[in-house]
Amino acid sequence: MFDKIFSSEALAESIEILKNEFPVALWETFYVTVLATAFAIVLGLPLGVLLVAGEKNGVLPLPKGIMNVLNVIINLLRSVPFLILMILVFPLTRAIIGTTVGTPASIVPLVIASFPFVARLVESSLREVNPNIIEAAQSMGASPFQIIVKVMIPESVPSLISNATIAITTILSYSAMSGIIGGGGLGKIAINYGYYRYKYLVMVFAVILLIVLVQLFQSIGTKLATKSDKRLKSKR
Amino acid sequence: MIEIKNLTKTFEVSYGTLDALKDVSITINDGEIFGIIGMSGAGKSTLVRCINMLERPTEGTVCIDGCDLGRLSAKELRAKRRNITMIFQGFNLLMQRTCLKNICFPLELDGIPRAEAKKKALELLETVGLPDKANAYPSQLSGGQQQRIAIARALATNPQVLLCDEATSALDPKTTHSILELIKEINRKTGITVIIITHQMSVVEEICTNVAILDNGKVVESGSVSDVFSKPQSDAAKKLVFPEGAEEVFAESGNEPRIRVVFNGAEAANIPLISQMAIDKGIAANILGASTKAIGDRAYGNILLGIPGGKEQVATAIEYLGAIKDITVEEV
Numbered sequence: 001m002f003d004k005i006f007s008s009e010a011l012a013e014s015i016e017i018l019k020n021e022f023p024v025a026l027w028e029t030f031y032v033t034v035l036a037t038a039f040a041i042v043l044g045l046p047l048g049v050l051l052v053a054g055e056k057n058g059v060l061p062l063p064k065g066i067m068n069v070l071n072v073i074i075n076l077l078r079s080v081p082f083l084i085l086m087i088l089v090f091p092l093t094r095a096i097i098g099t100t101v102g103t104p105a106s107i108v109p110l111v112i113a114s115f116p117f118v119a120r121l122v123e124s125s126l127r128e129v130n131p132n133i134i135e136a137a138q139s140m141g142a143s144p145f146q147i148i149v150k151v152m153i154p155e156s157v158p159s160l161i162s163n164a165t166i167a168i169t170t171i172l173s174y175s176a177m178s179g180i181i182g183g184g185g186l187g188k189i190a191i192n193y194g195y196y197r198y199k200y201l202v203m204v205f206a207v208i209l210l211i212v213l214v215q216l217f218q219s220i221g222t223k224l225a226t227k228s229d230k231r232l233k234s235k236r
Numbered sequence: 237m238i239e240i241k242n243l244t245k246t247f248e249v250s251y252g253t254l255d256a257l258k259d260v261s262i263t264i265n266d267g268e269i270f271g272i273i274g275m276s277g278a279g280k281s282t283l284v285r286c287i288n289m290l291e292r293p294t295e296g297t298v299c300i301d302g303c304d305l306g307r308l309s310a311k312e313l314r315a316k317r318r319n320i321t322m323i324f325q326g327f328n329l330l331m332q333r334t335c336l337k338n339i340c341f342p343l344e345l346d347g348i349p350r351a352e353a354k355k356k357a358l359e360l361l362e363t364v365g366l367p368d369k370a371n372a373y374p375s376q377l378s379g380g381q382q383q384r385i386a387i388a389r390a391l392a393t394n395p396q397v398l399l400c401d402e403a404t405s406a407l408d409p410k411t412t413h414s415i416l417e418l419i420k421e422i423n424r425k426t427g428i429t430v431i432i433i434t435h436q437m438s439v440v441e442e443i444c445t446n447v448a449i450l451d452n453g454k455v456v457e458s459g460s461v462s463d464v465f466s467k468p469q470s471d472a473a474k475k476l477v478f479p480e481g482a483e484e485v486f487a488e489s490g491n492e493p494r495i496r497v498v499f500n501g502a503e504a505a506n507i508p509l510i511s512q513m514a515i516d517k518g519i520a521a522n523i524l525g526a527s528t529k530a531i532g533d534r535a536y537g538n539i540l541l542g543i544p545g546g547k548e549q550v551a552t553a554i555e556y557l558g559a560i561k562d563i564t565v566e567e568v
Contacts, residue, residue, distance in 0.1 A: 136328035139288055140342040140393075141317035150344070154332050230373040231331045 005200045014201040021189055026209055028103045029185035033172045033213075036110035040167065043115035047074070048122025049148055059134060059152075060144040074116040082113050082174050086181050106175065106183030114171050121163035125156040158229035165221025169214050176210060186210055238264040238287070238397065238429065243296035245282050245453075256282040258453040260296070264446075266396075269423055269430040271444035271461070273437070273476060279453040280433045284401050287431065288320045289313055300397065318346060321390035325402035327382040329374040329389070335361070336370040339388045346393065353392075360388035364418060380411035387418065397429045398422075404439055412436075416443045437476055441465065441531055449473045465529075466500045466536045477537070478527045492522070492542045493550045494568050495557075499528055499535040502562035509557070510541070519553050520544060540568070 004010065050070060054062035080088065086109040090100045093108040129152050137151045153160070179187030186206045194203025226232065245257040256279045264270045274280045285291040287298055289305050298305045300320065308316060321342070329338050336357050343353035361367045364384040374382050383403060390398055400419065404412040420443055423430050432444060440447050440461060447465075448458035451472030457464055468477045497509075510521055521541040528537035543550045550567060558565045 130326075130328070130331075132324060132326050132328045133330060135290060136322070136324060137341075137345075139290060139317060139322040139399075140345060140389075141314035142345050143311075143314060146345055150341070151330065155330060157332060229332075231375045 010199070010201050014199065014205060017189075017193065017199070017202050018205055022186075022205070022209065025184065025186050025189045025206070026213075029172070029175055029187070029210075029213065032103055032107055032110065032175045032178075032183070032185055033168060036107050036114060036175065037164070037168045037171050039107070039111040040114040040118045040171065041164065043111065044118025044167075045122050047115070047119035048126060049152070051119060051123040052126040052152070053144065053148055059138070059147045074119055077112065077116040078120070080113075082109070082177055083180065085109055085113050086178060101182030103184030106178035106181075106185075110171055110174055110178065113174060114167060117170065118163075118167050121167060122160065125159040125163050126152050128159050129155045158225045158231075161221060161225040161228060165218055165225070168217050168221070172210065172213055172217065176206075186213075237266055237301060238262075238431075239297075239299040240264075240283075240287070241297045241299070243283070243286055243298065244294050245279075245286060245291060246294045255453055257286070257293075260450075260453070260455050262448050262455060262458065264429060264431060266429055267423070267427045268446060269420070269432065269444050271432045271434065271440035271447040272450055273434055273440050273447060274450035274472070275435060275475075278450040278472075280435075280450055281401060283450065284322075284399050284431065284433045287397075287399060288317055288322060318342060318393040319395050320397040320399065321393065321395040322399040322401060323383065323386045323390050323403045325405045327374070327379070327386045327406075329382055329385055331374055334371050334373055335366070335377070335385045338374065338385055339392055342389060342392045356392060357388070360391055363391070363422070364388045378411075379407050380415060383407065383411075383415050384418065387415075387422070391422065391426075391428075394426075395428065397431065400430065400432045400434075402433055402435070405434065405436065409438075412439065413442070419443065437465075441529065441536075449476065462501050462536060466498055466538065492544050493547070494524065495541050495543060495550060495553060496538055496566050496568050497541060497557050498538045498564045498566070500562045500564065501531070501534040501536060502560060503534055509560075510539075513553065513556055517552055517556055519549055519556075521553065534562075 047070065050062065051067075052058055053060040054067050054070075056064075077085075086106075089109045089112050092112070093100045093105050096108055097105045099105050133155060134147055134151055137147050142150065175183065175185055176187030176190065179185065179189070179191045186209055190203045190206035193199040194206070240260060240262045243257050243260040244255070247254045247256055260283060262272075272280055272283060282291055286293045289298070293306065300316075303316070305313065305316060330341060333341070336354065339357035339360055340350075340353040343356060358367070358370065361370055364387055366381060366384050369377060369381065369385070374385065377385065398419070404415050407415060416439065419430055422428060432439060434440060444461050446459065447461050448455050449464065449470065449472055450456070451470065456470040457468070457473045464473060465477055468474045510523065513519055513521060521543055523539060524542050525540040526537070528535050528539065541553070543553050554565045554567065557563055
């Protein structure tokens with residue numbers, strides 16, 4: 001089987017496809033991932049802040065009912081497999097984008113699937129902030145809002161960047177999955193050629209490009225996180 | 237003036253309730269350095285947090301210049317807190333901000349223009365002796381330096397009261413001394429009231445004028461440092477002043493009459509008092525126990541003497557030692 005996959009005709013054909021389709025697919029995957037991550041952060045960051053600040057001993061305690069509802073929503077959304085969630089949110093996608101197929105349409109399920117995940121990541125980052133520093137800010141007369149904006153978030157920036165990197169790589173892999181229901185990008189190529197048309201080599205190329213993208217996001221993220229952390233002794 | 241009246245703080249814990257503070261009343265005068273000392277778990281940290289309402293007292297009041305902090309709204313309280321600032325055992329600096337920006341932080345909270353805040357912060361860096369650390373991050377500083385930055389930050393809003401919560405407990409003795417010197421100097425220059433929470437006797441001895449001893453959530457003794465430390469009455473105070481239990485060693489044994497010589501800051505640190513008495517009066521006193529401390533050139537503490545040879549000798553010894561200034565003698 002493998003000699004057929006890697007035959008010279010298959011290779012020539014794959015390279016042809018690579019030339020014609022991959023630049024667009026790469027771009028689609030890139031912008032879908034970045035946009036979906038951006039939206040997920042827009043929704044997930046405030047939610048994550050509420051999860052920490054709204055606790056009983058938090059800086060802005062919220063009624064227990066509200067906290068329970070938040071937690072249930074997040075857990076519900078996180079427990080639906082992405083493949084199924086994509087289909088479940090079709091009505092919402094249609095309402096927002098006007099259609100359920102195509103690259104822009106895949107952003108909606110991506111955001112819905114990933115913002116609860118981002119909220120949990122934000123929550124874990126904010127919990128790392130030394131509670132004594134928050135107490136110090138309270139002792140200086142900081143309001144709850146000031147503590148969130150001037151202490152909790154700035155103090156956890158390195159951790160937030162690391163977690164944003166985790167989010168973006170996860171969303172990248174989700175975006176590849178959206179190829180199944182008509183989303184664009186590398187995932188679509190991998191499925192259309194590799195699965196439906198048995199062009200295994202094309203799929204391999206798509207996967208290699210996905211790996212390169214993940215590596216790229218991860219190394220940029222790690223670098224930014226390290227650079228932003230003023231606690232590191234190497235900065236002496 | 238800070239008036240703490242009948243303060244009680246009860247915590248709900250898994251096994252019921254915990255009385256961290258029980259009916260604590262303390263008055264602290266303007267401009268003084270007041271020590272609150274106690275063992276771990278005595279309620280010191282809870283007490284200091286009640287002073288700026290980081291912990292809401294269950295009962296009782298805290299009044300600063302007649303203003304009952306418990307009655308303030310959240311917003312008023314935040315404004316008041318700029319007037320009662322705090323430094324901590326762990327320094328609690330913002331690790332992602334430079335030292336300069338840390339000092340600017342309380343001013344930023346107050347909405348002071350950036351340039352003005354920076355000017356004030358630079359002045360304060362001078363005050364605490366770290367003018368070259370403006371752009372350094374806290375992680376690049378030693379513990380003592382971090383505490384200096386924390387002090388500068390606490391002073392940024394020109395507060396009336398500085399609360400020090402075990403501020404030197406994480407520092408070595410030499411650094412502790414230099415931080416206390418700094419606090420003393422700031423107190424002298426600005427007249428700020430300083431409240432020092434500590435478990436270290438040496439800290440109170442070095443810097444405080446008055447002290448309250450907290451034990452198991454209660455004030456068991458309070459007064460001037462020299463009074464409390466030279467004649468500790470309560471068990472908790474005795475434990476702090478005589479950590480080795482030196483006084484009790486011979487307390488219950490022997491038949492010879494005993495006298496207690498109490499030093500209340502007598503200028504006797506350099507005088508061989510007991511030997512001198514042996515030469516002058518021929519009384520060969522037996523030192524049964526002693527715990528004295530020299531603070532500066534003054535002696536504090538007490539010595540328990542066994543006096544051989546009957547009542548006359550005892551009377552002579554009492555008269556001889558009692559004649560010296562700031563020494564009191566009692567038969568026990």
